[in-house]
Amino acid sequence: MSEHTAGEHTTDTATETFVTHRNLLFTVAYEMLGSAADAEDVLQETWLRWVKVDQEQVSDQRAYLVRITTRQSLNRLRTMSRRKEAYVGPWLPEPLLTAPDVALDVELAESVSMAMMLVLETLSPTERAVFVLREVFDVGYDEIAAAVDKSPAAVRQIAHRARRHVDARRPRQAVSAGESRVALESFQRAFETGDLQGLLDVLAPDVVYMGDGGGIKHAAPRPVIGADKVARLFTGMTGKAARIRAAFAFTPTTVNGTPALAVHLDGELDGVIALCVEGARISGLYFVRNPEKLSGVASEISLTLR
Secondary structure, eight states: OOHHHHHHHHHHHHHHHHHHHHHHHHHHHHHHHSOHHHHHHHHHHHHHHHTTSOGGGOSOHHHHHHHHHHHHHHHHHHHHHHHHHTOSSOOOOOOOBOOGGGGGSHHHHHHHSHHHHHHHTTSOHHHHHHHIIIIITOOOHHHHHHHHTOOHHHHHHHHHHHHHHHHTTSOSSOOOHHHHHHHHHHHHHHHHHTOHHHHHHHEEEEEEEEEEOTTTSOOOSSOEESHHHHHHHHHHHHOSSHHHHHTEEEEEEEETTEEEEEEEETTEEEEEEEEEEETTEEEEEEEEOOHHHHHHHHHHHHHHHO
16 A cells, blocks of 8 residues: 555544544533534544544544543633623624424433523533533543543532533523423413513513523623512513514524523514423523624524525
8 A cells, every 4th residue: 555545544534533423522512612603613623633543553542532522621711701791792612403392302401401501601611521421421430531531530520510510500490391391382472472471471480581692682780589570571582462473483493402482573684592390380581682692593493494
């Protein structure tokens, strides 16, 4: 085999391995960053490093790729933290369109849900990496230690601390995809018709609403808490006039592993509303309107409407 042919074979093998694990690597990066666009950038950086590796010297290709992805995500996460400090209003993760069958995998659906992604935001970068790798993907402590440049003993301590932190803040009562859809349908009906009582019936008393306009679109400057305040906020969005309500269109979709609504205004995607449902009532509403965070889902949502 010539040197040129051998090089092509090595690249082909590297490509095949990378494609095999791409979905895993993307999910690791997305759960660490909360941004699909940044996760894609991390995968590009991972690929560029991976093709330079001597494949024959790698005993566990999956672990090696996860290690590169984790390190690149940690670097990106530290850069993003500076961007978030200058962000206008509440910051929400970039919506990720997921197939409906993702919701059937309860653990994966919860791990990428808006509610859980916001909990992960409260961890330090290293805690977040350790939690995602250990709790979501069941990566061994030795592998995690190599990825985050810590000893296995230190990783065990970090994992315990991160798990305790997350458990204290994660949604209290997981519900099935079917129960979430029922809550979404009730919310959609009330939202479309401006039905204040209908909204109050489906919202939990301590529901939290967060809107992310990124300073580009109008959004509440801080979280809104309480069923009455949130219900009045949503009835105010559509307005009482029929002509205003007619300009809105609401389409059920699946975002971050849970049922959600795509909101169109005058035919253009205006935002995505993700829900957190606990005990048959909505405990969290997350309305992403920042156009920069919608570019990745706008075309896909449009395709589903055709």
